[in-house]
Amino acid sequence: MQLQASNPPLDAYWMPFTANRDFKKSPRLLASASGHHYIANDGRRLYDGFSGLWTSGLGHCHPKIVEAVQHQVAHLDLCMGFQAGHNKAFELAENLTKIAPKGLEHCFFTNSGSESVDTALKIALGYHRARGEATRTRLIGRQRGYHGVNFGGISVGGIGPNRKMFGANLINGVDHLSHTHNLEHAAFSHGLPEWGAHLVDELEALVALHDASTIAAVIVEPVAGSTGILPPPVGYLERLRDVCTRNGILLIFDEVITGFGRVGEAFAAQRFGVSPDIITAAKGLTNGVIPMGAVLLGEDIYKAFMHGPEQGIELFHGYTYSGHPVAAAAGLATLEVYKAEGTFAQARELESTFAKELHQFDHYPKVIDVRNIGLMGAIELEPRKGSPGARGLEVHKQCFWEEDLVIRNNMDILQFSPFLNSRPADLRDMFAAVKRVIDKVA
Numbered sequence: 001m002q003l004q005a006s007n008p009p010l011d012a013y014w015m016p017f018t019a020n021r022d023f024k025k026s027p028r029l030l031a032s033a034s035g036h037h038y039i040a041n042d043g044r045r046l047y048d049g050f051s052g053l054w055t056s057g058l059g060h061c062h063p064k065i066v067e068a069v070q071h072q073v074a075h076l077d078l079c080m081g082f083q084a085g086h087n088k089a090f091e092l093a094e095n096l097t098k099i100a101p102k103g104l105e106h107c108f109f110t111n112s113g114s115e116s117v118d119t120a121l122k123i124a125l126g127y128h129r130a131r132g133e134a135t136r137t138r139l140i141g142r143q144r145g146y147h148g149v150n151f152g153g154i155s156v157g158g159i160g161p162n163r164k165m166f167g168a169n170l171i172n173g174v175d176h177l178s179h180t181h182n183l184e185h186a187a188f189s190h191g192l193p194e195w196g197a198h199l200v201d202e203l204e205a206l207v208a209l210h211d212a213s214t215i216a217a218v219i220v221e222p223v224a225g226s227t228g229i230l231p232p233p234v235g236y237l238e239r240l241r242d243v244c245t246r247n248g249i250l251l252i253f254d255e256v257i258t259g260f261g262r263v264g265e266a267f268a269a270q271r272f273g274v275s276p277d278i279i280t281a282a283k284g285l286t287n288g289v290i291p292m293g294a295v296l297l298g299e300d301i302y303k304a305f306m307h308g309p310e311q312g313i314e315l316f317h318g319y320t321y322s323g324h325p326v327a328a329a330a331g332l333a334t335l336e337v338y339k340a341e342g343t344f345a346q347a348r349e350l351e352s353t354f355a356k357e358l359h360q361f362d363h364y365p366k367v368i369d370v371r372n373i374g375l376m377g378a379i380e381l382e383p384r385k386g387s388p389g390a391r392g393l394e395v396h397k398q399c400f401w402e403e404d405l406v407i408r409n410n411m412d413i414l415q416f417s418p419f420l421n422s423r424p425a426d427l428r429d430m431f432a433a434v435k436r437v438i439d440k441v442a
Ligand SMILES: Cc1ncc(COP(=O)(O)O)c(C=O)c1O
Pocket: 111, 112, 113, 114, 115, 117, 146, 147, 148, 149, 221, 225, 226, 254, 255, 256, 257, 282, 283
């Protein structure tokens, strides 16, 4: 591991989803990573409580994945991906569909979660058109949904700041269901809240308003991640599935976070026993090592496109790097490690320890909610009067500088996404550190 590094000039790089001016005053720069830790530029060893950015459930620099990537980059660094291919992309698609929920037998590769979402939306629209139901153009998302940052994703997404600058240019014909966050009825739920399945009635209302024949798809995260870990209310996803099925609407689960063991199964669809028509994935597909995303879909949808002259392209969509050889090699190695190490079962086993540690903050001073499912957890702090987000950011920074701990805050919500193979003692230490910081901040 590199032990430390000096800081470079910071001005040129415009950082994503970061308070740039604030960051550049106290840059939190990381020089290397191994297993469950980072080494910061100043040489300190920090525990990673967020497993990368929900990405690296197996830990950083897993030797099997590193080896696969090193081998691949020296053998086939790139292969023309349109009208030509290479074995590993086909093998990865095959292996991925084997662990996917039954019936999702095909896979389209992208390079990120955002691209997976926009690809899935296009496939949903194209599917209906190919079947002669071209009036099905309406898309339905949910408030507080995060579906990446491309135009399709922010249109179905439900985060005000992500949308407001681009409001006039969002795609047409999108509605949003209400989110399921409710401090009055569902605060301090352990696992799935009892309250909230009735919110699916809003979908029935939209069907009544617009007519089912105009609606192409509904997209939700089975557990909303980025906006603060909102586990689905008991019965919610089942009801959503039922309304979609009865009305010929495709149900898309955005599993960019929940995929690959985060909720103790390969996909949240399996954990919750609800089968979507399409799944979007990324992050854990390669353990975050190489950017890659995937869209999983069934035979029915695939077949709808496979008509017309055989020399014709069936879907006018794709990326230069779809199925990139190095990413595919990383993906294959990652899936092998998940299997060999029994990672998804490991995550499921850790869930109760994680929940116990997290819920010690129930009704704690300055804490207004604690939520969890799988290895996803949130502590929602009471915002400071007139300064929303300040307390959360301060906790994040104090964890980094004073407790050698990396956690994420979204406004005043502290988010935890521990490694799927975390050591229980590390989880205890992490929450002890968080407690010290919460006690300290004003
Ligand atoms: C549910 C969900 N969808 C899509 C995305 C976008 O993924 P990316 O940042 O790889 O484009 C994310 C990223 O966090 C996500 O959580």
